[in-house]
Amino acid sequence: MNPYDILGVSPSATDDEIKKAYRALSRKYHPDANVGKPGEKAAEEKFKQIQQAYTQIMKEREQGYRSYGYQQTGQTAGGDTDTIEMQAAANFINSRRFREALNVLEGIHNxxxxxxxxxxxxxxxxxxxxxxxxxxxxxxxxxxxxxxxxxxxxxxxxxxxxxxxxxxxxxxxxxxxxxxxxxxxxxxxxxxxxxxxx
Incomplete structure (x- = not known):
């Protein structure tokens, strides 16, 4: 399954948006939060999927940042969001995922x-x-x-x-x-x- 779908975010989401979604879902499906509740096992499996999806997305993005010589630090507002999205598009191209790259590029304003x-x-x-x-x-x-x-x-x-x-x-x-x-x-x-x- 697509890791972005698991976290409920778009491939063009910023790193901060991805972290926010990850934290919210982790709290919701954490095994400690579901002890003794109906669907405890399903919640545990969902929690594992969330962890794997987040790790996969962040590894892919980090690989893209290094491959294309971008600096991730200090980019938080305004046009900087476009830079992070450009990094994501470059990462998708590097992985030959051209459709996803085009989807990300469509959301870039600069x-x-x-x-x-x-x-x-x-x-x-x-x-x-x-x-x-x-x-x-x-x-x-x-x-x-x-x-x-x-x-x-x-x-x-x-x-x-x-x-x-x-x-x-x-x-x-x-x-x-x-x-x-x-x-x-x-x-x-x-x-x-x-x-x-x-």
Missing amino acids: RNSQWYYLSAIANAGMGNNIKAQDMARQALNMEPNNSQYQMLWQQLQSGRQWYGNMAGSYGRQTMSMDNFCCQMLALNMMCGCCCGPC
């Missing part, structure tokens, strides 16, 4: 160049190549000298050109890429984007 970059990767991973190219172009327009954005743009463009050439030979429309091509492109991008800080 749409800077990094937002467009991550959105491009997640969309490419989902097979939304045209949207991925639009997002990559926007990231590159905002930071034209960023080498990661340049590389992503080139990868997306070369994938489109290759498929466009092949499509003409087989009578396919040139506006979309087949699923295999999208998967290979996403794999290439993941190799390029996970080896250094964003």
Whole structure:
């Protein structure tokens, strides 16, 4: 089961929101709070699920923070919430969970160049190549000298050109890429984007 569902929070929830939900559920289902009550065993099992879900979420987020070179400390208000959510999106991308990354990105209000970059990767991973190219172009327009954005743009463009050439030979429309091509492109991008800080 999805650990976010167990805690009753969204993947875009901040670390503080997750901790708050975890504490509330832990108090409710703690074995000491349910001694002698009907459903004591069910409460104990639920308590174990809550512990496992919280541990899993926090480990995934911490891994994402390290993988993408973010600093978690001192981020508590305003635009800082967007930074934590960006970290969560990057973690989902790192885990190849592109749908969840897009869900988190949708909730972010500060749409800077990094937002467009991550959105491009997640969309490419989902097979939304045209949207991925639009997002990559926007990231590159905002930071034209960023080498990661340049590389992503080139990868997306070369994938489109290759498929466009092949499509003409087989009578396919040139506006979309087949699923295999999208998967290979996403794999290439993941190799390029996970080896250094964003």
